[in-house]
Amino acid sequence: MTAEVVEQALEKVESHLHPEGSFDVDAHEVPTGREEIWRFTPLKRLRGLHQDVEFTGALKATRQTEPGLTVETVPTADVRGVSGFVPTDRIAARALSAVAESTLVTVPVEADLAEPFIVTLTGTSADPVAEHVVIRAGRHSRATVVLRYEGTATLADNVEIVVEDGAQLTVVSVDDWADDAVRAGHRHINVGRDAQFKHVDITFGGDVVRNDTTAEYAGPGGSVEMLGLYFADEGQHIEHRLFVDHTAPKTKSHVVYKGALQGQGAHTVWIGNVLIRKEAEGIETYEENRNLVLSDGCQADSVPNLEIETGEIEGAGHASATARFDDEQLFYLRSRGISEKEAQRLVVHGFFNDLIRQVGVPELEESLAATVEAELAKNVAGVL
């Protein structure tokens, strides 16, 4: 298939999953909350990020490790859109137009970095912040990048990720904000020929966290794995909007997000969109979202959506389930003498553990298990 043919095919897509993007802020109207992409989001709590609030704050970046990759500050004009990202909503467009400089993280071609690159981004006030980060994994390189977010902030940001041909990149995003933080983030991933990208998306803290994660393929044979874990407490809104655009043949995507909700007004949203284009023959996709509702007064919205424009595929599936505790599981555990509270704790622990075991970064699996343990101690112990 020549590049021209692909381009023609791309242009023919009429899916609503592929809205016209624009870097121009004015091309995106201020949302009212009635739009499909905004209907779940509490706009009033976004502190004007979706309107016209000025970006005056900053996050403090602290590098925890220094493996062999480069981090530099570059003019945004030189790098914006390198992943193929074009903002499809007002917040993304505003965040991108508000910054003059971007952070560029480059994994050198064929570098094999055993140690993860860990950066902590700390917010210290509610002043709105705009950020643009580009992560480029060079051809046939292998690396893990961990972005940890913490503190108080009002953040609108775009993270562009380019995984070049044959590279293996794992990005771990941890939203471990203070209770009052607001974040509306976008991540766009461009997966090269035979490249492998894994995203581990952890969300614990914040008042409102809304993250869009979108992926497309630059060539055949690429694979994307997205593992998400979230824990919404009282009053918290956590929203994940995923879109995997199978733009090339023989590509794979595997998406599993698991969440627990607890406390009055805890709200989670998971939108899992997958588009299989006409030219994307022989692809495989699976997406799954599971929510465990631990108390009354919570709401979990889960919307998987698969659009298929070719029947010539290996496999396509999705699953979504939102449930309270499984009575049979609790009965089984309790019939061995384990108290109801302890049985519930075990089940929640197991629910997340199942996913944590797939992370594949040993030093992270340990700290994640510990974080889940801490969330459970903090949340479950109080109410259950």
Next chain:
Amino acid sequence: MSTLEIKDLQVSVDTEDGAKEILKGVTLTIKSGETHAIMGPNGSGKSTTAYSIAGHPKYDITGGEVLLDGENVLEMSVDERARAGLFLAMQYPVEVPGVSMANFLRTAKTALDGEAPKLRTWVKDVNGALDRMNLDPAFSQRSVNEGFSGGEKKRAEIAQLDVLDPKFAILDEIDSGLDIDALKVVSDGINDYVAREAKGLLLITHYTRILRYVKPDVVHVFVDGRIAESGGPELAEELEATGYERFIPAKA
């Protein structure tokens, strides 16, 4: 020395057509050192008896009582019953993803004993129990029942019986779906348990096959929510030869 008394137990379940009575007054007494077998055709109330004693929420107790050494079991929560000394091996053990057998067993043992088991002997005890059931020690790192074959689930139930060491064990169709080799392994495990001091066993089965390996002192035949007849091991032999027909009332 303990006694488990089931007195005139009546149980119903909710169905789409309203409450349906399943047990219509079951009475039997098991003392430690005894093995009782409950046999009967499908739908006669064998499993309902087991789950009602263990406290499954699906079953409504509408009459009668269950006493363990005089204590009213029916007033206890599910986990209190287990801590009082009851154990139910289930026909379809439940999968608990993400919870390892090791973690599950340690948590259960701690709950039963009121203190964590001694590390020094614990791992050896668990591995020994698994080994006796022909289960690899690596089994303790697998999630509870997840991805186990039918036979592995049953053997894991008996390994739990071994480690948790209750006063009374109720085994609900532990023999169903087992091939002859697995049946022998499971039977050996049950016999090891019965041979311990002051243990009582209620063995629920549809087939007489397992009774060649686990010898009952008393056999009860369940029909239509009641005990139709009780007797010695010879009753099982008769069932083997002639089936349940004699016990099922002719339809009008």
